[in-house]
Amino acid sequence: MTLTPDLNQVAANAWPAPAKLNLMLRITGRRANGYHELQTVFQFIDRCDRLWFDVRADGQVRRVNEVVGVAEADDLTVRAALALQRATGCELGADIRCEKNLPMGGGLGGGSSDAATTLVALNQLWNTGLSENELATLALPLGADVPVFVRGRAAWAEGVGEELMPVDLPESWFLVVIPDCHVSTGAVFAHPQLTRNSNPIKLTDFLRGDITNDCLSVVRSEYPPVEMALHWLEHWGGGRLTGTGACVFAVFDDRELALNAHQQLPASWQGFVAQGLNYSPLLAKRDEHR
Numbered sequence: 001m002t003l004t005p006d007l008n009q010v011a012a013n014a015w016p017a018p019a020k021l022n023l024m025l026r027i028t029g030r031r032a033n034g035y036h037e038l039q040t041v042f043q044f045i046d047r048c049d050r051l052w053f054d055v056r057a058d059g060q061v062r063r064v065n066e067v068v069g070v071a072e073a074d075d076l077t078v079r080a081a082l083a084l085q086r087a088t089g090c091e092l093g094a095d096i097r098c099e100k101n102l103p104m105g106g107g108l109g110g111g112s113s114d115a116a117t118t119l120v121a122l123n124q125l126w127n128t129g130l131s132e133n134e135l136a137t138l139a140l141p142l143g144a145d146v147p148v149f150v151r152g153r154a155a156w157a158e159g160v161g162e163e164l165m166p167v168d169l170p171e172s173w174f175l176v177v178i179p180d181c182h183v184s185t186g187a188v189f190a191h192p193q194l195t196r197n198s199n200p201i202k203l204t205d206f207l208r209g210d211i212t213n214d215c216l217s218v219v220r221s222e223y224p225p226v227e228m229a230l231h232w233l234e235h236w237g238g239g240r241l242t243g244t245g246a247c248v249f250a251v252f253d254d255r256e257l258a259l260n261a262h263q264q265l266p267a268s269w270q271g272f273v274a275q276g277l278n279y280s281p282l283l284a285k286r287d288e289h290r
């Protein structure tokens, strides 16, 4: 499709907020504050929300479009912008527009990614000059997944997801299936039957094929649409859960195979094909502004 010049301009001004997949997830303990110690592997995919920022001189931070189910004051983009203002004393504000392409409560980290893109974009547009480490520190209280999106590198993660070691993984193709339900991350972590005492593994164990997700058994028993999607993905080598779900995915060596599987998805189901990325597209956008 050829874009008109105006639409090209809109696209060029957009800041990407990619989704992530958790390629495995082990829960190895629980902290005194109730948060769980994890081991996980994050990889980005080329499916993104898009955000636009207009700097305001009056210091106000506003979300200028409707996001169904998310009040403006609760929106992670607004909360991220306010956190950056507070941390830096910046007197500028912003109008934020967010095009949501990623399902909410899907385990794809859309809200977290929107928050990270806001931190990185406004740090450039407001000239607040925070380092990547400072932005990652600001990111964690917004959500356990926000730091990896700020750093923009596929990673082996420990702690609650903030101890990140960059990794280079095959940039495979994925069919992501979006079951017709929302999974609450808090509810899964609070579930009495959740496995919380897995023994820690090493990156090499994951690379040799240990791809367990400890949330899987709770989520598949509590959410029948997730169980149905996993059952269907058995035709395609088996499905995995990302984060606490609800999305599940299968891995393919090339795009054609993934597209072929997508075509056979039952008509009433939703899903998409995407490629794994070791570098978030947010990094390239940030570097255009340096």
Ligand SMILES: C[C@](O)(CO)[C@H](O)COP(=O)(O)OP(=O)(O)OC[C@H]1O[C@@H](n2ccc(N)nc2=O)[C@H](O)[C@@H]1O
Pocket (backbone or CB within 6 Å): 022, 025, 034, 035, 036, 037, 038, 040, 107, 112, 142, 143, 144, 145, 146, 159, 160, 161, 185, 186, 187, 189, 243, 244
């Ligand atoms: C499951 C993952 O998506 C894996 O990447 C993340 O660990 C969850 O990250 P997130 O969606 O940013 O989650 P947060 O908004 O920080 O946490 C939501 C709720 O899940 C629980 N929670 C979350 C992360 C964690 N390591 N332990 C927890 O127990 C807490 O009750 C928390 O109140």
Ligand SMILES: Nc1ncnc2c1ncn2[C@@H]1O[C@H](COP(=O)(O)OP(=O)(O)OP(=O)(O)O)[C@@H](O)[C@H]1O
Pocket (backbone or CB within 6 Å): 067, 069, 070, 074, 075, 076, 077, 098, 103, 104, 105, 106, 107, 108, 109, 110, 111, 112, 113, 114, 145, 185, 242, 243, 244, 245, 246
């Ligand atoms: N900009 C935003 N986009 C999406 N959700 C937002 C946003 N701001 C706040 N939220 C809230 O965050 C919740 C989680 O959204 P998100 O899309 O990150 O879930 P998720 O994909 O399950 O994430 P994770 O894998 O990190 O648990 C939503 O249900 C919503 O209430």
